[in-house]
Amino acid sequence: MKPAERMKILRQHMPEQDAEQRSHNFEEVNYGLAGTAASMEAQRCLRCKQAKCIEGCPVGVDIPGFVEALAEDDLKKAADILLDANVLPAVTGRVCPQETQCEVQCIRGGKSEPLAIGYLERFVADWARENYQQKFTPPPPSGKRIAVVGAGPAGLTCAGELAKRGHAVTIYEALHRPGGVLLYGIPEFRLPKAIVDQEVNNLRKMGVQIICNVVIGATYTISDLLTAEGFQAVFIANGAGLPVFQGIPGEQLKGVYSANEYLTRVNLMGAFRFPDCDTPVIKSTQVAVVGGGNVAMDSVRTARRLGADPATLIYRRSRQEMPARVEEVKHAEEEGIVLELLCNPIEILGTTDGWVRGVRCQRMALGEPDASGRRRPEPIPGSEFEIPCQVFIEAIGTRANPLLTQSTPELNLNKWGNIVIDENNMTSMPGVFAGGDIVRGAATVILAMGDGKNSALSIHQFLSNK
Amino acid sequence: MFPILEAKWLAPKVRWITVAAPRVATKHLPGHFVIVRVSEHGERIPLTIADSDSASGTITLVVQVLGATTQQLCALKEGQAILDVVGPLGKATEMKNFGHVVLVGGGVGTAVIHPQAKALKNCGNYVSAVIGGRSQSYVILESELRSICDAVYPCTDDGSYGYHGFVTGKLGELIADQQQPVHAVITAGPVPMMRAIANLTREHHLHTIASLNPIMVDGTGMCGGCRVTIAGQTQFACVDGPEFDAHQVDFTELADRLSAYRPQEQLSWQQLQNLNHECRLNQLK
Numbered sequence: 001m002k003p004a005e006r007m008k009i010l011r012q013h014m015p016e017q018d019a020e021q022r023s024h025n026f027e028e029v030n031y032g033l034a035g036t037a038a039s040m041e042a043q044r045c046l047r048c049k050q051a052k053c054i055e056g057c058p059v060g061v062d063i064p065g066f067v068e069a070l071a072e073d074d075l076k077k078a079a080d081i082l083l084d085a086n087v088l089p090a091v092t093g094r095v096c097p098q099e100t101q102c103e104v105q106c107i108r109g110g111k112s113e114p115l116a117i118g119y120l121e122r123f124v125a126d127w128a129r130e131n132y133q134q135k136f137t138p139p140p141p142s143g144k145r146i147a148v149v150g151a152g153p154a155g156l157t158c159a160g161e162l163a164k165r166g167h168a169v170t171i172y173e174a175l176h177r178p179g180g181v182l183l184y185g186i187p188e189f190r191l192p193k194a195i196v197d198q199e200v201n202n203l204r205k206m207g208v209q210i211i212c213n214v215v216i217g218a219t220y221t222i223s224d225l226l227t228a229e230g231f232q233a234v235f236i237a238n239g240a241g242l243p244v245f246q247g248i249p250g251e252q253l254k255g256v257y258s259a260n261e262y263l264t265r266v267n268l269m270g271a272f273r274f275p276d277c278d279t280p281v282i283k284s285t286q287v288a289v290v291g292g293g294n295v296a297m298d299s300v301r302t303a304r305r306l307g308a309d310p311a312t313l314i315y316r317r318s319r320q321e322m323p324a325r326v327e328e329v330k331h332a333e334e335e336g337i338v339l340e341l342l343c344n345p346i347e348i349l350g351t352t353d354g355w356v357r358g359v360r361c362q363r364m365a366l367g368e369p370d371a372s373g374r375r376r377p378e379p380i381p382g383s384e385f386e387i388p389c390q391v392f393i394e395a396i397g398t399r400a401n402p403l404l405t406q407s408t409p410e411l412n413l414n415k416w417g418n419i420v421i422d423e424n425n426m427t428s429m430p431g432v433f434a435g436g437d438i439v440r441g442a443a444t445v446i447l448a449m450g451d452g453k454n455s456a457l458s459i460h461q462f463l464s465n466k
Numbered sequence: 467m468f469p470i471l472e473a474k475w476l477a478p479k480v481r482w483i484t485v486a487a488p489r490v491a492t493k494h495l496p497g498h499f500v501i502v503r504v505s506e507h508g509e510r511i512p513l514t515i516a517d518s519d520s521a522s523g524t525i526t527l528v529v530q531v532l533g534a535t536t537q538q539l540c541a542l543k544e545g546q547a548i549l550d551v552v553g554p555l556g557k558a559t560e561m562k563n564f565g566h567v568v569l570v571g572g573g574v575g576t577a578v579i580h581p582q583a584k585a586l587k588n589c590g591n592y593v594s595a596v597i598g599g600r601s602q603s604y605v606i607l608e609s610e611l612r613s614i615c616d617a618v619y620p621c622t623d624d625g626s627y628g629y630h631g632f633v634t635g636k637l638g639e640l641i642a643d644q645q646q647p648v649h650a651v652i653t654a655g656p657v658p659m660m661r662a663i664a665n666l667t668r669e670h671h672l673h674t675i676a677s678l679n680p681i682m683v684d685g686t687g688m689c690g691g692c693r694v695t696i697a698g699q700t701q702f703a704c705v706d707g708p709e710f711d712a713h714q715v716d717f718t719e720l721a722d723r724l725s726a727y728r729p730q731e732q733l734s735w736q737q738l739q740n741l742n743h744e745c746r747l748n749q750l751k
Contacts, residue, residue, distance in 0.1 A: 213552040
């Protein structure tokens with residue numbers, strides 16, 4: 001096919017569950033491309049010699065390579081190319097912000113729409129999940145043992161890459177089930193938990209050992225791992241941590257949640273199946289969420305599915321400044337989420353018996369740009385009004401969890417409590433590496449995975465030099 | 467899985483469960499707790515570690531049947547196992563030579579003070595324990611505490627055993643005793659009891675620590691569900707506590723937040739009773 005012909009093909013649309021229907025269930029929103037649509041989309045790739053899209057991928061997937069194999073209907077080859085670079089492709093095919101990573105780099109984006117790389121990644125990964133077990137011939141054992149702290153995206157990726165290089169890897173997970181934010185944070189309707197389990201099992205098949213119910217910083221310290229437990233290197237990827245609260249009056253009322261708690265109850269603990277699952281969550285007809293990121297979107301869409309009408313999202317800036325993915329905002333609006341933009345909660349109102357009854361807000365206007373480059377929201381005097389709600393969720397970010405770092409004074413931290421690393425992802429402790437949110441603050445799954453992969457390469461180098 | 471090595475009833479609906487958890491046992495200090503999950507669809511609940519033995523790799527939990535999860539946990543027998551046990555979590559109790567320390571335990575709160583008594587004794591303190599229960603059968607761990615403490619004062623609400631009255635009454639007597647002045651108080655138990663203790667010792671300017679028991683999910687600081695107000699500031703009991711200066715704790719708020727899931731707890735409880743009833747009916751068939 002000539003480039004001119006490829007250029008004529010329009011970007012395929014992702015089939016979705018009907019918005020009204022899905023706003024009452026936890027089934028996946030996106031269905032994934034059908035085979036013919038995927039082949040058609042794959043033909044849109046112009047096979048750039050210097051493929052910019054690869055540079056946009058934190059784990060360096062050979063995007064034109066797997067897309068070309070897909071276009072040629074060689075799904076095994078496509079899967080091999082994808083899996084060689086990415087140990088969690090069915091996850092990233094669903095939750096990566098491709099529009100700011102690979103797709104933004106796509107040359108087609110200038111004239112028309114970029115190649116739907118995310119859709120294709122998901123297609124190949126899902127095909128592989130159902131039809132293909134990649135042959136993994138374990139390399140000769142290196143004799144080196146590495147401990148990974150946290151079974152989230154960074155830790156799982158690092159473990160997979162190290163296993164590929166013949167190292168014996170043990171992941172310690174604080175929760176009772178591996179997956180980290182993929183389990184507790186991202187809802188079932190964006191990322192089915194069965195997929196996470198399957199990708200985790202693939203790692204187990206590669207020889208990665210996963211031990212749950214171990215909190216590094218409490219059950220073991222980093223020093224324990226390097227001495228008594230006999231590991232030669234450690235990768236710390238224990239994730240984001242403590243939820244930030246706004247610090248407004250009323251936060252102790254019943255019905256106030258951090259997004260972390262709300263989502264953990266529903267996603268990890270299955271509270272949407274209560275009482276079949278034992279963990280409850282407070283359901284109410286009116287729910288308000290404050291925040292403008294993906295976690296806020298996940299929270300408000302979860303509340304909607306639990307029966308909230310209206311489920312309102314409150315954000316102090318305008319739509320343009322929202323950090324959430326465009327797709328999430330679009331999906332949320334289709335599902336009937338009410339957006340209260342340029343609006344800021346100043347007090348949570350309670351009943352006499354201690355339950356949330358609403359939130360008092362003020363209207364905002366955008367002023368001059370602040371340090372982040374975004375225009376600073378400023379309150380409009382006299383604009384206070386009330387939004388009635390019985391559940392109020394704060395999704396305004398997290399700060400570094402001090403559990404591990406407090407027990408490891410040798411680690412250099414920045415002023416926010418995040419671990420400081422060098423260009424090789426090594427911390428101030430020799431042989432101890434770190435990545436993901438504990439280094440970056442709150443970031444994305446794919447950036448954490450990129451850190452996991454880069455750290456694995458550095459650890460491999462470090463151990464080879466020993 | 468964490469195998470149960472010993473399980474016995476200490477009092478009506480209060481069970482002593484010794485479980486193999488070597489990693490936790492090695493690191494356990496007084497004040498620490500674990501998060502436990504009983505079954506695949508189970509919830510995560512915090513439980514104080516009542517005792518540990520690093521040599522045998524065991525920890526002991528003292529559990530009172532309060533709802534569905536604790537009922538399931540207390541139904542487990544020796545040879546069975548707890549699905550998940552994670553810890554030790556929380557900050558350990560501050561250990562030093564205070565002089566005369568009075569430990570006040572109410573109901574299963576007595577399990578919290580048990581390891582503290584041992585460690586405080588080792589620090590050279592004169593250790594008294596005031597342990598309360600509704601009636602004699604609800605007073606737990608008395609003999610264990612007698613083997614550690616300098617003095618043990620059982621108290622019962624109905625006067626069926628020991629001191630007739632609340633633990634606060636006995637504590638008041640000890641504070642008034644000039645022969646053996648009290649230097650510090652540590653308390654664990656129901657919220658109204660801890661509040662009453664705090665109110666009593668505040669008048670006497672007595673250093674008092676309370677072990678709080680808010681609702682938790684992960685127990686590692688991630689969810690913030692266990693937030694409590696201490697001296698006007700929000701703190702997370704799981705990572706900042708669970709022990710705090712009792713005089714600074716907002717007990718009214720703690721009690722209120724503990725009631726957040728009461729309707730759901732009753733639903734779970736009812737469902738479990740129906741299930742158990744069906745099981746028994748099936749056995750009869």
